[in-house]
Amino acid sequence: MTPRILTLADAPDLAHAILPLLAGSWPAYMLDGIPGHGLDIAALLLAAPQYQVLLVEGDDLLAAGLSVPLRWDITRDELPKGWDDAVVRSAKLIAAGDAADTVCALSITMAPAAAGRGLSATMIAELKSNAARAGAQALVVPVRPMLKHSYPLIPMADYIGWRDASGRMFDPWLRVHLDAGAQLAGVAEASMTITGNVAAWSEWTGLALPGSGDYVIPGALAPLHVDVHTDTGIYVEPNVWMINPIGN
Template sequence: MALKTVDYTERPDLWKRMPELFEGVWPEYNLHGDVIPGYWDRLHELFGNYQLVSHDPDTDDVLATARGIPCRWDGSHESLGPGLDAAIVAGFAEHDAGIAPNTLCALGIEVAPRHQGRKLATTMLEALRSTARAAGFGHVIVPLRPTWKDRYPLVPIGRYASWTREDGAAFDPWIRTHLRGGGVVAAAIPESSLITGTIAEWESWTGLSFPETGDYVFPHGLATVRIDREAEMGTYWEPNVWMVHESGLSR
């Protein structure tokens, strides 16, 4: 199958089928972040050329997507910031202030369930690098969501990110893919994206009951959710790992 990658400004119609084709890619709780939903429509309006789709040009079947936001970064690992939420807020603030970007921050890569296992995530990662290169940006930075972290929700993200297999390769498959693609691990962020909701909402999202105040492991969670029965609220911070890629821009 010969695939083609286009951005939102070229084929906005392809995005109309996303909810149906990509159902189940993200755990339900991940669809209810405190920050991201408020920026979603404006992301496509202002930064449509950084929202990418891989599709079959013969059938228009959508296989994978990659989303990004341009930002300003000084190149130091220390200044990458506290994670996904902060990167989104900063990207829009910098745009509104007229600050010229020099970096592309990847917000997520999704592969339709029936097309998984075909290394399309790697294809979309390279598409983000190509897009950054075409825009004159030197780097792609990624607040990565480790694939297997939900198997070890009680392990701090810094320790988890440092794990390796017996052959010396990174333990986590998604971190390993980024490293093989030339990326480097820059920082582990324990509080990257905030998700809060009522206890009823968290019970709906997870299928669990939370009888008392405390920290709970839950399905697909990368860390624990803090349940406060008195406040009737659940609070969860999704951890991420900052990865840094050179775009391949000639200097």
């Protein structure tokens, strides 16, 4: 059966399948922690259903490419500060009823059944095509590199400089974006912030967190900072900006 591309506007009944797909792929703290943007991300995505790209096979959701509309002046200095800032800027744009000229992809999540089928590149291409249909000048992406969680103590700026034996960028997910025509635009050092109390972080990570300090936790691209005196854990994640021009 050939997978089909739909948007959430085309198939609003698929909204219920998105959260289970995300929950099966992302660390619990990414979904359950207190986000730095302070907004209801589900409500934001539902307010812009035409920007949510879904890959469907039969009745099953194989992949979801979630994105939001933005305004951007095409200069690197005026890119959002990161993932959280893109969400905040999009929410303000939608609330004001202003027209967008750019799309920011927030995530591409694949079901296990999609693995090994080359569909991640398909999703990038479909997000770009969908942005073009919306009249966008660019698709911008704060990318979460696939292998960075194995090197959480390495600064992102150093990590993106790594190359494999053939001279290509070390991280395979960054390579997929570059192969799709994206331009590397730099590091968003504080792209996403997630907070929670120490007990919640212990539950999310499966680790005892008995004292203050920095902890390497599963799935994270950088250490978690814990302060037991304030009962707070703060995770600040760096991402990598990729820009996909449209119509050039």
